[in-house]
Amino acid sequence: MSRSSISKLMRAFARPAGPRRHRRRRTTRFEHLETRRLLAVADVYENDDTPTNASIISLNDTPQSHTIHDGGNDVDWVRFQLVDNSDVIVQATQADSFGMDVQLFSVNDTVNPIGTGDPQTGLLRAWALTPGDYYAKVSYFGQEVENYFLEVQSRNPVGVMERVDFLRLAGEGINAVQFTPDGRLAQLLWFGDQLTYRVQSHTGQITEESIASSPTSGSFDPRHPAQANLLFGADAKPHVLMSDGGETVRHYRRDDAGWTLVDSVELPAGSFESIAHLAADIGSDDSLHFIATVGGFKTGRLVYGTNASGDWQVQQVADPAATETFGYFAADHRRYVSMAVDDNNAAHVTFTPEFLDNGTGGFARPFNQLAYATNASGSWTTEIVHQPTDDSGESGSGATIAIGPNGQPAIAQFFVDRVSTGSASFSRLLYHTRQAGGGWMTETVASAPDGYSAGDGPKFTGYAPLLKFDAEGLPHIAFSDHASQHFPTFGADEFAGQIRHAVKQNGVWTIDRVLPQSDPLRNQMVYPAMAITSNEIF
Known part of the structure; x- marks a missing residue:
């Protein structure tokens, strides 16, 4: 060549x-959903402990109110559907702003998650998901939670x-x-x-x-x-x-x-x-x-x-x-x-x-x-x-x-x-x-x-x-x-x-x-990647 x-x-x-x-990391509202303080209500979504019994959650809607009971052994599964390629946020937050453990699964594999949330904030991001059904699973590290709020938001994929x-x-x-x-x-x-x-x-x-x-x-x-x-x-x-x-x-x-x-x-x-x-x-x-x-x-x-x-x-x-x-x-x-x-x-x-x-x-x-x-x-x-x-x-x-x-x-x-x-x-x-x-x-x-x-x-x-x-x-x-x-x-x-x-x-x-770059104290770049065809290098 x-x-x-x-x-x-x-x-x-x-x-x-x-x-x-x-x-400092730039944030938008989509990246950090506002915690909504709602009155605690009974968990009307039980029994949602398995993917088969997952409750349906609507996109971009009012948060659902759930509980974690049974000595913390309880888990909650919800199911949602994407009709277009979408970026998705799942957030599960207690009323006192403590996060929950959140995982995201495709409908075809409920063992290996395709996304894992931040346990401190209960926030999970997923980029450019393809159309189809998905599950979110929520738990709290073996402890009971009297009330937490769960919501799923979607938007068109960003660049x-x-x-x-x-x-x-x-x-x-x-x-x-x-x-x-x-x-x-x-x-x-x-x-x-x-x-x-x-x-x-x-x-x-x-x-x-x-x-x-x-x-x-x-x-x-x-x-x-x-x-x-x-x-x-x-x-x-x-x-x-x-x-x-x-x-x-x-x-x-x-x-x-x-x-x-x-x-x-x-x-x-x-x-x-x-x-x-x-x-x-x-x-x-x-x-x-x-x-x-x-x-x-x-x-x-x-x-x-x-x-x-x-x-x-x-x-x-x-x-x-x-x-x-x-x-x-x-x-x-x-x-x-x-x-x-x-x-x-x-x-x-x-x-x-x-x-x-x-x-x-x-x-x-x-x-x-x-x-x-x-x-x-x-x-x-x-x-x-x-x-x-x-x-x-x-x-x-x-x-x-x-x-x-x-x-x-x-x-x-x-x-x-x-x-x-x-x-x-x-x-x-x-x-x-x-x-x-x-x-x-x-x-x-x-x-x-x-x-x-x-x-x-x-x-x-x-x-x-x-x-x-x-x-x-x-x-x-x-x-x-x-x-x-x-x-x-x-x-x-x-x-x-x-x-x-x-x-x-x-x-x-x-x-x-x-x-090109200069000023190493402010500009760094590591791990260059390269691919080669018969007439091009990327």
């Missing part, structure tokens, strides 16, 4: 201007940018944007706690479908704790592999009847452990493959799952494997795992082996490695691709792997050199190619930002690289610049922002700015 044929690059969603810690405060790319940008086999642009997004499949037709028409829900992380966190990957098989049907925020990977598939939960894969986790990172790919025979880190704070284990044999098989690849960063910055939540499956259905994986013990002055030791694992030989083998030249630096805090035109893996890597106390000295975008006889060849793609710099100077770039090959076998990398600044009260903070695109043609890397 020539550079002149590249028409578009998918832009990640920037945070609004203003310091990250002090950003994606009107929901940007609630939006996050699924996963960490990897597999969040794909082209369907017939050339339509598809996206996998989180709107609040609602996992959404978004498709743009050849004529520009956009449709959105809710797949599932999962508890959210903090509103300023760029990464949803429930990781999800979008994949397409040879039959053109989309698949989603999603962690549930615990120890389970769920497999959803869309067919003519809509999205359905196909499998739930339990991982060999331990007490109080959960999936921290999840990456997935699909084989040439439509087999599904995933890699995940499972564990507690900082360090856990790397596990691999596949349904290549017909049933899901899960095995441990490495122990230990890193789960979280050694420090927390505005540019936190690195990509610790990535995966690619070759034409022989062998898995190729990058991961971070572990973080080491505290170093100088009791600081967390800023050292990690970039490791590679594969089962191409029939059993898992691992090796170190890159590590710092001394005991302070990060080699494993951001990488993606892809299979090149020669059938060999290639890796785009974010490398940060650090001093012993953790401050960043510089950062780079590196590119590694696997040699036929073994070993890796390394190139520096970018060593400086393009206008995105903070107090520690223009020495940082390469954050969250995403590597893909086009139809001509050219490597493309979407990435962000990196920045650092020391503050007098709490030391260094680090930032990532703007989108850049690198492509290698005729042995030379060329880099462009796709979405």
